[in-house]
Amino acid sequence: MQKDLMIELFKKMLLIRYAEQILADHYKLQEIRTPVHFGIGQEASAVGVCAALRQEDVIFSHHRCHNHYLAKGGDLNRFVAELYGRESGCSQGRGGSVHLTDSQAGVVATSAILGQMIPVAVGAALSFKMDKKPNVAVTFFGDGSFDEGIVYESLNYAAIQKLPVIFVCENNLYSTETKLDIRKKPGTEFVDRVKAFGIPSYKVDGNDVIAVHTVASKAVEECRKGNGPVFLECDTYRWLEHVGPYFDYELHRTYRTQEEIEQWQERCPIALMSKHLSENGIVSLTEQETYHAYYEKIVRDAVLQAQLSPWPATEAILNNIY
């Protein structure tokens, strides 16, 4: 992989991490009232996949969508303003954290209804094929979506029609507080389920941004050649509670242990990439500090701007609500 690309991937992950951490801090102050599903710890899958896409490619996502929105180039200020419920937000303050969109960047839609965006992404891919456009659609979802029937209909239709769509499952082992091994027969794999539809399926370390990007680039290439769809399973882990800014152990929840969380924190995707860059003489730790300072500043500026932005007008509050 080219050095410039590695640096780009690292910087994108830093942007996302600072955005999420700073917003989590402000959430605790009750400044943000939308429910928020933070994706801290899961940055590499979003960044690795989106860096393989062009602007005209499109993505769809689920409730844990901040990473995907920012990785695809969604506007930072409009994202932060949306969480603050302001008119300048990407959904004019009406959608909140689970309804992010940026048509310029190719972030079409996100939704908290599990599986809902998957057939929509398949439809986008069908339109690319019918219009003979070389574009690709990506749909990000969690392991919980595999419990929804629509996933299987979508996989089958995409396979039959050979659509340019990439199904990306971020497997973080939990659906809210329910562990994967009681939702899936032990010993069975999602990749094997998807292969049964005749779809090339790959399992990758979702905390290794280089590994994700390598496999995602091949998937995109195959889709552009008319050999889609492709399925990617990225193994990863969310650090914070399912919804909200705290660690589960801070709230004395017992469905997973502090020890388990800390083990995954040791495999932080940003720390792994930081080490790779410094140990290979690509970017020294001192130089990395300047990146940290830059991303922290632009996120803090975006928060300040959102705090000062006007709310939607009361008489227009129900506009564009469905």
Ligand SMILES: Cc1ncc(C[n+]2csc(CCOP(=O)(O)OP(=O)(O)O)c2C)c(N)n1
């Ligand atoms: C159709 C539907 N059923 C149930 C829910 C409630 N629900 C919201 S998030 C969630 C868990 C999702 O887990 P997963 O898909 O693995 O994503 P993660 O939250 O782990 O990123 C559930 C069951 C929902 N939003 N939609």
